[in-house]
Amino acid sequence: MVAVPSPALRFLAGSDCTPVRGNVQIGTCPSCALLQKDTGPSWQDLCARIYKHYQIYHQADGTEQKARGSGATQLAPRSELIASRVSQSVAAPKQGSALDIGCGNGAFLQAMMKSFPGWRLTGTDLNETFREQILGLGAQVDFKTQNELERAGETFDLVSLIHCIEHIPSPSQYLRSARRYIKSTGVLLIEVPDAALNPFDLVVADHASHFSKNTVASMIEKAGYELITSGNLVIGKEITVLARPLATENIENAQKHGPPEPEFGRRNLSWLERTIEQAQRLANESKLFGVFGTSIAAVWIASALGQKIAFYVDEDEARIGRDYFDTPILSPSQVPAGATVFVCLEPELAQEIATRHADISRRYVGTPPLH
Numbered sequence: 001m002v003a004v005p006s007p008a009l010r011f012l013a014g015s016d017c018t019p020v021r022g023n024v025q026i027g028t029c030p031s032c033a034l035l036q037k038d039t040g041p042s043w044q045d046l047c048a049r050i051y052k053h054y055q056i057y058h059q060a061d062g063t064e065q066k067a068r069g070s071g072a073t074q075l076a077p078r079s080e081l082i083a084s085r086v087s088q089s090v091a092a093p094k095q096g097s098a099l100d101i102g103c104g105n106g107a108f109l110q111a112m113m114k115s116f117p118g119w120r121l122t123g124t125d126l127n128e129t130f131r132e133q134i135l136g137l138g139a140q141v142d143f144k145t146q147n148e149l150e151r152a153g154e155t156f157d158l159v160s161l162i163h164c165i166e167h168i169p170s171p172s173q174y175l176r177s178a179r180r181y182i183k184s185t186g187v188l189l190i191e192v193p194d195a196a197l198n199p200f201d202l203v204v205a206d207h208a209s210h211f212s213k214n215t216v217a218s219m220i221e222k223a224g225y226e227l228i229t230s231g232n233l234v235i236g237k238e239i240t241v242l243a244r245p246l247a248t249e250n251i252e253n254a255q256k257h258g259p260p261e262p263e264f265g266r267r268n269l270s271w272l273e274r275t276i277e278q279a280q281r282l283a284n285e286s287k288l289f290g291v292f293g294t295s296i297a298a299v300w301i302a303s304a305l306g307q308k309i310a311f312y313v314d315e316d317e318a319r320i321g322r323d324y325f326d327t328p329i330l331s332p333s334q335v336p337a338g339a340t341v342f343v344c345l346e347p348e349l350a351q352e353i354a355t356r357h358a359d360i361s362r363r364y365v366g367t368p369p370l371h
Contacts, residue, residue, distance in 0.1 A: 001036060004265050006026055009202070011300055011304045013204055014204070015205075015296075017059060017298075018055060022205055024043060025038040032222070033218075035195060035264070036208060043208075047205070047206045050205060051206070056105055057105075059324060079108040079111035082235075086158070097157050098122070098160065099122045100124070102125055103123030103124060103125050103143075106123060113138060120140050121140060122143070163193070165190055165192060167207060169208045175225070182245050191239070193211070195210035195211055195212060197232070202268055202272065204296055220243050224246050226244045226245075229242050236348070236349060237346050267370070276304045279344065283308040286340035288336055289339070290310055290330070290335065291309050291312050291313070292312070292313045292357075292364070294312050298312060298324070314331070335362050341365070347367050
């Protein structure tokens, strides 16, 4: 891996939307074109610090963030959007089983209970922090550690990794080993950030890999799966993948995905620098300055701006009225007249939100074009 100069990465965020400090390097793998961080000892120590004090969905007291699915007008929990799409996309048995790897506090398991009501569900994670919370979801839900899974030797109709595989330094190797959990007729579900569309994925300190649609498809095929579908199918800035495990004898002859698209790492790192410059200029010229959003991008730009943010803005009712790092979270209707709001999100979404909320008394400004 040849590291790309990345001054924008002097500001970082943990995947739990908390500010972190550390030295990370990023570059493209010469053999597979996957954009990755240097996952040596320095990165591993940084991740250990993040996970020691991990605060899942702290902006809403543990409640999963909401998103707007493709064509939807209302916000809904992200996991519910994904589970609903899966239920419509695969021929699933009424009495199936699912394993959610990296289950956290059970947000996706809860969504699966709604979309797959007759299924037996199992969650697993690196630690047992949320074991009791998972077990409390219902009689059909279980929790197993990695060792417990190995001893049980179970296979499942669906194995999901929702915002999980990007944390793993050798993702293709991991997915190859995960085949042992999937029935021969089963399905693999992966949800990852689309780093080509969303440059803010690069500033997440504990994300080891940064995927585009081509590189995630290539990784899936290399690990011994046949793609069913892949793309921005549920949430615009995320990639949803459904795949089937191939028979062992067919893995080496699997059809490999096409050549990777042009490398996007340098472009996106440059865009992040321009975004910092724009935010600093807006903050300096505004009497009252706020930031739209309370996730990764917001905590990253807050680290760059220091004490210049007077308020945050969010559409998620579970977050409105709370504080985000001792700064109030307002609804769009509560933004004071005369304020400037920087919509610090990926460019297309930022422009859509800025257009929707701007009026004669409130200035909304999106991020620069991505080029």
